Amino acid sequence: MSQFTHIDHKGQAHMVDVSAKAITSRTAIASASVTMKAETLEMILAGGHTKGDVLATARIAGIQAAKRTPDLIPLCHPLMLSKVSVEFEPDASLPGIRIAATCKLAGQTGVEMEALTAASVAALTLYDMCKAVDKTMLIGDIRVLEKRGGKSGDWRYGDDRSEQPSEAGSIHTAGTSVKETSHLATRTLQVRFFAELREQLKQDEIAVSLNDLESEGYPLTIDGLSQWLRQHQAELASILDRSGLMVAVNHKMADKQAVISAGDEVAFFPPVTGG
Known part of the structure; x- marks a missing residue:
C-alpha cells in the first residue's frame, strides 16, 4: 500500500519536494453534480434567473478557483496552469447539472487538486446562485475521473476495480451510479x-x-x-x-x-x- 506523500518520516505534514521530477504534460478531469428541483433546472436552462447567467458565472468561478488552489488547500504547489475548462451537462434524470472540470499544464506535479477545486467551486456557485429559489439542492459526485502524465502514468476511474467502492463500484446519488456519472461527465x-x-x-x-x-x-x-x-x-x-x-x-x-x-x-x- 502506498504511503501518504504529505507526511514525513516523523509524521509531520510537509510540502513534497518536486524539484527532481521531470517536466511532463499533465492533465486531470474531475466531476461534481448539483441535484435540484426540476423547475430550478428549467429556470437555469431558460436563462430566467434574476441573478443572470448561472452557468456562465459558475464556469468563471470554477476557472478562478483552479488558479487559487494553493491558497485554499494547504501544501499544494503554486502551478502555472496552461488550461482550465469547466463544462456543464444538464441531466433531467437527477434532475440537475453535472460538472466536468479539466486542468492541464506542463510541470513537475499533477493537477488533480486543481480540477477538484474547479469542479467543487463551480458546484458551490451554482448553489449560491439558486439557493433563493431552491434550498433543497444537493452537491455530490465530487471525484477525480481521469489523470494523464507524470511518473505514475495515466489513470481513469473504474480502470482498477480494487480501488472502487463496494457493490461493483456503484455509489448511488439521486438514482444515478458513479459509473453513469463518470461516463456522462467525460463524454468530451x-x-x-x-x-x-x-x-x-x-x-x-x-x-x-x-x-x-x-x-x-x-x-x-x-x-x-x-x-x-x-x-x-x-x-x-x-x-x-x-x-x-x-x-x-x-x-x-x-x-x-x-x-x-x-x-x-x-x-x-x-x-x-x-x-
Whole structure:
C-alpha cells in the first residue's frame, strides 16, 4: 500500500519536494453534480434567473478557483496552469447539472487538486446562485475521473476495480451510479490545431462535448465534428474548408467518415508541401 506523500518520516505534514521530477504534460478531469428541483433546472436552462447567467458565472468561478488552489488547500504547489475548462451537462434524470472540470499544464506535479477545486467551486456557485429559489439542492459526485502524465502514468476511474467502492463500484446519488456519472461527465474530446492553424486561431486546443453534437443531430464522425465546429465557431470555417487539410485521431491519420469517441484527440494539420 502506498504511503501518504504529505507526511514525513516523523509524521509531520510537509510540502513534497518536486524539484527532481521531470517536466511532463499533465492533465486531470474531475466531476461534481448539483441535484435540484426540476423547475430550478428549467429556470437555469431558460436563462430566467434574476441573478443572470448561472452557468456562465459558475464556469468563471470554477476557472478562478483552479488558479487559487494553493491558497485554499494547504501544501499544494503554486502551478502555472496552461488550461482550465469547466463544462456543464444538464441531466433531467437527477434532475440537475453535472460538472466536468479539466486542468492541464506542463510541470513537475499533477493537477488533480486543481480540477477538484474547479469542479467543487463551480458546484458551490451554482448553489449560491439558486439557493433563493431552491434550498433543497444537493452537491455530490465530487471525484477525480481521469489523470494523464507524470511518473505514475495515466489513470481513469473504474480502470482498477480494487480501488472502487463496494457493490461493483456503484455509489448511488439521486438514482444515478458513479459509473453513469463518470461516463456522462467525460463524454468530451480534445480538438487540436497545429502549425499556422494554431497561429491563425490564437489557440491550440479546444474541448468539445459529444453530447452537444448528438443533441443537435450531428454524427459522431470527423465530418460531423467539422460541421458542428463551423456552426459554433465562425472563425474555424475558413480553416476547416482548406483544400488538403489533414486530420488525425489519436495520432493516426483519418478521413471524414472516421468515428470519434469520448476521450479521443482529434488533430487538424495544414497541407504538407515539400520539394
